[in-house]
């Protein structure tokens with residue numbers, strides 16, 4: 001049955017099953033003297049249900065009412081399923097077996113951290129991602145990781161668009177992939193950080209997306225949408241909200257210089273930054289200014305972090321029908 005014929009089916013259902021039940025009950029309650037031809041048995045059909053008894057018959061009235069209530073509950077149940085079906089894009093409902101992100105994989109029972117294939121709605125060929133299935137309830141799709149300085153992050157536009165690095169180690173998933181994921185629904189962003197004393201902190205944003213409103217996201221510079229901060233690392237990203245992505249070979253920032261070239265990274269620079277997680281791996285305190293892996297509200301502009309991991313997750317609860 002096509003989904004678009006289902007409301008009609010529901011209306012028909014309401015009319016033929018539920019409505020006569022109520023009419024019969026109402027007639028028996030308020031017009032008790034209307035003569036009856038036959039009195040239906042408990043197992044009678046729906047059509048023979050609507051005959052009118054001479055007297056008020058309490059057990060019969062109750063059975064009619066309970067029939068109506070059962071029908072009502074069934075109808076409400078169907079209506080709820082209809083509602084879920086039609087609003088599924090807003091609730092991040094997965095209609096099939098192909099996971100759209102690590103949230104879908106988590107909802108389908110996967111609990112192991114590691115590499116999985118995901119198939120976003122507008123990227124049907126899919127790609128591999130690292131899923132964090134353990135942090136704060138799991139279901140996170142990792143979009144960036146720094147941990148040992150083994151990968152060069154001072155790269156140009158094409159690298160940042162397509163992605164680079166090793167999925168199990170240091171990597172950038174790619175603006176194209178992050179865009180394809182984040183336009184599927186409402187996503188949140190979590191950033192886990194660690195310094196060289198093994199202290200950890202995190203920043204979480206209830207809203208996240210790149211190029212959410214772009215007709216051509218590449219041409220538009222994959223602008224960042226971020227909001228609703230929580231966590232203990234402090235907010236070093238809200239000032240980048242609405243900014244386009246800048247690389248050393250593509251200047252989309254608000255500075256007269258190129259912030260990516262100046263701070264040896266690639267980010268949604270304004271003029272220029274309060275965070276620089278794609279900066280150089282400078283291993284802790286450094287004398288140069290703001291060109292390491294910085295999260296200014298936690299460790300300032302001259303401390304390059306040991307570990308950084310950015311990950312996203314759909315915010316609505318996962319609902320599965322099948």
Ligand SMILES: *[C@@H]1O[C@H](CO)[C@@H](O)[C@H](O)[C@H]1NC(C)=O
Nearest residue numbers: 194195196197198199200306
């Ligand atoms: C940090 O953790 C690593 C690995 O667990 C350990 O080898 C190292 O000694 C720790 N460093 C400090 C400063 O505690």
Ligand SMILES: [Ca+2]
Nearest residue numbers: 251255256257
């Ligand atoms: Ca500039």
